[in-house]
Amino acid sequence: MTVKVPVVRNILEANEQMAEDNRRVFRDAGLLVINLMSGPGAGKTSLLERTIDALRQEIRIGVIEGDIQSSYDAERIGQKGVQVVQLNTGGACHLDGNMIKSSLAALDLKQMDLLMVENVGNLVCPAAFNLGEDMKAMILSVAEGDDKPLKYPAMFQQCRVLIINKIDLLPYVDCHLGRMRDRALQLNANLEIFEVSCRTGEGLDPWFDWLRRQVRERKAEVDGTKS
């Protein structure tokens, strides 16, 4: 006899559960957590280096480095003297909640105001896996072309911030900044967009200011719930 069994379960439920656990840990520690995503080589580690250099005197930053393989990026960040842990996914195309959870023992969250998670370089898969972060941010470099928002809509749709990097290369590539912006905003009108060069430093100050404000707001939120 054939029976029909109703199920209705989220296929990603295991990950969602882990992300929720992480979120609780982050809330208790009172820090801001940002999941930084992009295609390979768009400039995630470069942006982290610049950000740490600019803000380390005022904000205690920690980094989780996600890569398929190697500890090269964590070594780059480690040279800055901040807390960093390297995660190797061993082939997986994205970080997931469980990997983040397993890395937390190596970090002292109480000594941190801001935790930046550098996801695996990939414009598709990381968008599907929540880590327990407060917000998702992404980098798109001008060298990748202004058609990318429409080819990889899911990531643009979910991010709070879009950093357009490598604007120093604009004279050498066929990328129309206005069109890139418009296409990104068409997918998500709430996107906060910064146009920067991690090479020359151009355009980074507004990003630093914005980040300062986010960290401050998180602090105020935490203090508010305590009193």
Added chain:
Amino acid sequence: MHEMSIAQSVLDIVLQESHNHKVNRVLSVAVKVGELSAVETESLRFCFDFLTKGTLAEGARLEIERVEVTCHCQECGSNFTVQELIFACPICKSPRVEMLSGRELSVESFEAE
């Protein structure tokens, strides 16, 4: 790109529920996949067929329902289907919209004996 792990999660859910419902063979599995879930249908089917070999879901049909992207306009209150990836209200043109569907990834039901 991670269709293998998605397929594995589908199978885990189905095997667990099969056990709970004491069935011997799974004939078909119905899943919902949102258009913005970044999951490729044919690849998912391939991975599912591969993983089910030697389990009680071997040979089971994977029935995939794609779910279109819909939004709610926070300005005028209308609900609409997103066409050509334009996340703005077709009635009042407002970009202040909230996604209602399109990211689904769920096992809805399965048939078994």
